[in-house]
Amino acid sequence: MLLGVAMNARFITNFDTYWIDMIRVNISTSKTDLIAFITNFGGVAAIVFMTIVLLVIFLVLKRYTIAIWFGGVVLIGGALLPWIIKQIIARQRPSDMLIAQGGYSFPSGHATGSTAFYGMIAALLIIALSKFWQRAVIALVAFLIILTIMYTRVYLGVHYPSDVTAGFLLAPPPFFPEAPCSCCTAKHAIATYWHVTGKTFI
DSSP states (O other), rough: OOHHHHHHHHHHHHHHHHHHHHEEEEHHHHHHHHHHHGGGGSSSHHHHHHHHHHHHHHHTOOOOHHHHHHHHIIIIIIIIIHHHHHHHOOOOOOSSOOOOSOOOOOSSSHHHHHHHHHHHHHHHHHHOOOOHHHHHHHHHHHHHHHHHHHHHHHTTSSSSSHHEEEEEHSSOOEEEGGGGGHHHHHHHHHHHHHHTTTTTOO
């Protein structure tokens, strides 16, 4: 068991080191300022604000089912769930951050929230569109937005690559009846992290 823990810990360390070396290059003030601006579009405050605006629109249009579906996935699965896991795991952030950032590191709330929010928008548009190429473009654009937000978190040094990867995988699928799957993912993420670090709940 100890050998397995050591191997898993080494894998995560190597994974983080590899992607940090790939992403955190050519650091400059102008580049950092731009990336710091972009990363705000994946922040909890921005995601919650945009979600509330869309919920109001859905309610005005009497799209109550969509409002519940959208709000449940984004606000619960994309914002509340990663915050709870952060408090449980309490992983400290990297020490070489380029911007001030409080709270814990694992999982990335930006990655989870962005995946849930932009994924939900993409899902709604895909449902509304009939042509395959339109659906493919929407899915690709949403994925690139999410990937960009994940990139910004690692570049800014406020998250490890494993944090944003876990945040991405933790996000609930864009189908509210399947949201319990995200809870299973959350439990797996916590159990895996405890196993790797040797931590216990007590």
